[in-house]
Every structure is written in structure tokens, then in C-alpha cells.
Amino acid sequence: MKDRSIEFIQSSNTGLYDNVAVIGAGAWGTALACVLVRAGRNVTLWARRPELAEEINSTGLNQRYLPDIPLPEGLRAVSDMGEALAGAQAVLIVTPSVSIREITEQAHALAAPEVPLFICAKGVEKGTHLLMSGIAEDAAPGRVIGVISGPTFAVEVAADAPTAVTIASNEPEWDKDIAHHAAARMAQSMGTYSFRPYVSNDMVGVEIGGAVKNVVAIACGILEGAGFGMNARAALITRGLSEIKELAVAMGGTRETVTGLAGMGDLMLTCSSTKSRNFSYGRQRGAGIAHDAVFEGKPVVVEGHGNALTVTDLARALGVFMPICEMTRSILHDDVPIGHAFAEYWAAPLQAEPRALDIEIAHPAAEAAFTHYGSELP
């Protein structure tokens, strides 16, 4: 049967957010601002450095974050957050996860109270174990909070390549009044011929996918850098999905969301391309390059590095076992040699698939795995 509420949205523009502020002019913030301009919205992009705002306005480029990609006409950048938020009907917050609390507090103080905030960073906060939406609910009490996530390399989105995302928000009873639901309004406000948003009311499921896939992508990169083949990568992606599923369900999300764009979609993308900073970081570490020398020593946002700690802290607190994330944590944060960490994972007692069956069988060659990988790898 046809979904009549969706039909209503398609035939109505009353719910559009005409004026949108995008907070953060890095790769992802600038790419999302491009989408919104192409969708016909009035967009103000906030850059914390005035010289970056000036470059975007005067050259139509953001060379540091999106080299040589022409930005659409009509995109206006400012470095005063108050100016960016004046008149905004919706706000996208697109800075790295460690800055989301501070930036959300600032935006909350400046934006009109009815304006929803959509968080576009991926991660879990250190100490509190909060997802990005949880931080925002803390930092901006009483406000509608949404998230945008999915398999989306910024460089492709900025270049107008076909891309699908999931947009979720924290409003109750969204199915009863979908035309006025913030996720649906934002989906309609930013959809273009190339950019296809899906809507969801499972923020937790959407966010767990985004946070954990970066950790698994580092693990996949490490194994590739260390010389493993595609079989090992496929195993990690699949078992990584199982870890995402277990954590999401423990947090109140659904398995279905995890198999969607923001879970499986983003996991597949990030674990299989050197366009991913997380995968590339892992690949360099796997090839024996020290943390400080990765990306030739230039600072690059690699969310999975810090999230290897925060995701496993969260999982431990909930009693969820995430062996791939634990392996990654031990390599990145506890200096465990890659071969040893991998053997620890690979030589664990054999289990059922799915793991919910809770069966453990002795590994017939656990010692050999330690001998083999422990001595073969860096």
C-alpha cells in the first residue's frame, strides 16, 4: 500500500527550511552547504577562521578542504556565528566530534529557540559516553535535535555525485505528523537530483553506525597496510557490522537501522577506500608508519582514533563485547604490536554466527595463530 504521508510531503513545500546555517567550513560542512544551495536554500556557512570565509566568498573555492572543487554561486561564508545564525530556520553543526559540545552551546545561545540543530559529526564523547545527539540534547536543552549520517565522502558530495543519507530526529510520534517532523522537513529541504535523503526516527541506530564504522575502518586499513588480502577485510566488515548491531541494540536502536545507509552503507564505504581518512590512517599504521608521521605529520581529522577508546569504553560499560574495536584500541592506544593484537582476535574461541547463540568452541590452532601472526607482523 502507498504511504500517503510521504505523498503529502512530496506535494507540499510548506515545511521547507528556506534559510539554513551550516556551522563548520571543513570538508563536510562545505559539501553540505553546497547541497543546500543546489536545493535552492539560502545558506550561510560559518568558518571559524575569517580568512577561510574570505577565500570562499572571493574565490568560490575552499582549497584546504575541497581542493579545486568549484562551490556553487550563492554560497555565503561568514566568521561571526551570530551573523550565520541570524534568521536561520535550521542549523547543521559540522565540526569534529570533540568540539560538538562547545559549538552546540554557542549555537544554542544564538539561534532562535524553535530552530532545530542537526549534528553531522560522528563519534562518542569521552567520559560521558554520549552520542553526538546526546551531547546536543545536553548542551541545547529543549531544542529539537537531529542527525545526518550515511556513506558520504565530502569530496564526492561537493562534486555533486549521487549520494544517499539518513536524517533522523528526536521528535516523538513522528509518524503521526510527518510533514512537520524536523527530519522530514530537512530531507525535503536538501534533496536534489543527486542527493537523496532518507528519514528515520532511530537516532541511536544511525549514530552508533557512524561512530563505530570509523574504528572498523582503521582496523581494515591496518590489515591492508600489513599485507592482508580482501578476505580478511570482508571478514572485518561483516563482523564489524555485527559489533555495531549489538551496541546499537544495547543502546535502544534497531537492527534494521544498522543494516541501512548509516550502518552497513557507511561501513562498506569507509572500509574500502583510500578516500577515507580513517582507512588511510590505518593503512599507514599497518605499514609501520608511526602515529605522528601519518599524513606526513599534518593534522587530519581521524575520528576513529579517539573513538577506538570511547566506543570500547561505552561497550564495556554496557557489557557488549566488541573484539574488533578492542583490537584496534589495543594497537592504537596500548601499543600492542599489530601481529599480537590480530592473533588475540583471530585465535579467540570459535563462536556461532550470529553471536547471539552464545556458543564457544575451543580454537583448534590458537597457539599456532599467535606463533604465526605474532612473529610475521610489525
Ligand SMILES: NC(=O)C1=CN([C@@H]2O[C@H](COP(=O)(O)OP(=O)(O)OC[C@H]3O[C@@H](n4cnc5c(N)ncnc54)[C@H](OP(=O)(O)O)[C@@H]3O)[C@@H](O)[C@H]2O)C=CC1
Ligand atoms: N569529510 C567527510 O567526508 C565526512 C565527515 N563527516 C564528519 O564530519 C565531522 C567534521 O569532519 P570534516 O568536515 O571532514 O573535518 P575537516 O577537518 O575537513 O574540517 C573540520 C572543520 O571544523 C573546524 N574545527 C576544528 N576544530 C574545531 C573546534 N574546536 N571548534 C570549531 N571548529 C573547529 C575546522 O576549522 P579550521 O579550518 O579553522 O581548523 C574545519 O572547518 C567529523 O565528525 C566527520 O567524521 C561525516 C561525513 C563525511
Ligand SMILES: O=C(CO)COP(=O)(O)O
Ligand atoms: O564519514 C565519512 C564517510 O561517510 C568520511 O570518512 P573519513 O572520516 O574516514 O574520511
